[in-house]
Amino acid sequence: MAIQTQGPAGPSLVKGARAARTTIALKMMMAASGIIFILFVLLHMYGNLRAFWGMDAFNSYAEGLREFGEPELPHAGMLWIIRGVLILALVVHVASAAILASRAAKARPVKYQVKKNLGSSLSSRTMRWGGVTLLVFIIWHLLQFTIVKVNIGAGGQDDSITKNPYQLLVHSFNADSHAWMTVIYLLAMLALAMHLHHGTFSSLQTLGWTNSATSRRRARAAGWVVAIVIAGGFSLVPLFTLFGVIK
Numbered sequence: 001m002a003i004q005t006q007g008p009a010g011p012s013l014v015k016g017a018r019a020a021r022t023t024i025a026l027k028m029m030m031a032a033s034g035i036i037f038i039l040f041v042l043l044h045m046y047g048n049l050r051a052f053w054g055m056d057a058f059n060s061y062a063e064g065l066r067e068f069g070e071p072e073l074p075h076a077g078m079l080w081i082i083r084g085v086l087i088l089a090l091v092v093h094v095a096s097a098a099i100l101a102s103r104a105a106k107a108r109p110v111k112y113q114v115k116k117n118l119g120s121s122l123s124s125r126t127m128r129w130g131g132v133t134l135l136v137f138i139i140w141h142l143l144q145f146t147i148v149k150v151n152i153g154a155g156g157q158d159d160s161i162t163k164n165p166y167q168l169l170v171h172s173f174n175a176d177s178h179a180w181m182t183v184i185y186l187l188a189m190l191a192l193a194m195h196l197h198h199g200t201f202s203s204l205q206t207l208g209w210t211n212s213a214t215s216r217r218r219a220r221a222a223g224w225v226v227a228i229v230i231a232g233g234f235s236l237v238p239l240f241t242l243f244g245v246i247k
């Protein structure tokens with residue numbers, strides 16, 4: 001659509017409209033990549049909860065993910081597709097967040113004299129640092145369970161543990177191991193809950209579903225549900241392993 005350029009206000013209007021459009025596009029990209037993460041964590045949480053049904057149920061899920069689509073796909077083909085989509089989503093999510101943050105900083109080069117958090121929630125104020133915390137957690141998490149398979153429980157690289165996803169899980173979180181592992185994971189899940197709480201509300205707002213008091217209330221409730229179900233569901237396995245129910 002052409003935008004009027006005549007008159008003294010013309011060029012800046014065009015610039016402003018273009019900036020607003022790209023800001024909306026960036027927010028849409030954040031929401032879309034965020035939804036990809038939510039779908040992944042739901043699938044991952046389902047896989048983790050199978051630990052309550054024992055080693056075979058847990059390991060068959062991990063193996064099933066690798067065998068999915070065979071023989072049309074090579075072994076672990078689906079897993080690599082999922083990994084590729086997640087990496088792409090992460091790049092889009094972090095890059096959009098960085099561009100939006102720098103735009104916001106440019107729009108207000110002088111900070112507020114008196115900084116008051118008028119009505120904003122704690123989760124909305126901690127999005128940036130919460131996101132960085134989650135990124136650090138994910139790197140540590142992948143080193144522990146996927147890349148190096150750090151065997152914290154047995155204090156070494158014991159193949160019967162590192163090559164068996166269920167054993168690695170149990171040895172990472174049980175009471176003979178280090179309780180601080182469970183504490184780190186619970187803190188990470190708190191960060192995840194806060195990020196999901198505000199992220200869900202914010203993406204619904206981007207989609208235009210917060211235009212009335214009722215829809216805003218619903219969007220906030222959706223944020224709580226997503227945060228509690230996902231972070232709560234993930235926390236169950238480390239907690240119940242620490243207390244010896246999963247062993």
Ligand code: HEM
Pocket residue numbers: 041044048062079083138141142145146165169185192234235237238
């Ligand atoms: C209490 C929380 C969590 C536990 C106990 C847990 C456990 C695990 C385990 C055991 C694996 C290895 C699975 C296998 O070898 O097949 C794994 C892989 C992974 N986890 Fe988690 N996880 C948790 C939370 C999360 C969260 C919150 C995220 C992301 C936001 C995440 C992202 C990943 C990724 C990307 C992989 C690698 C999948 C792959 O490429 O093989 N995890 N997790």
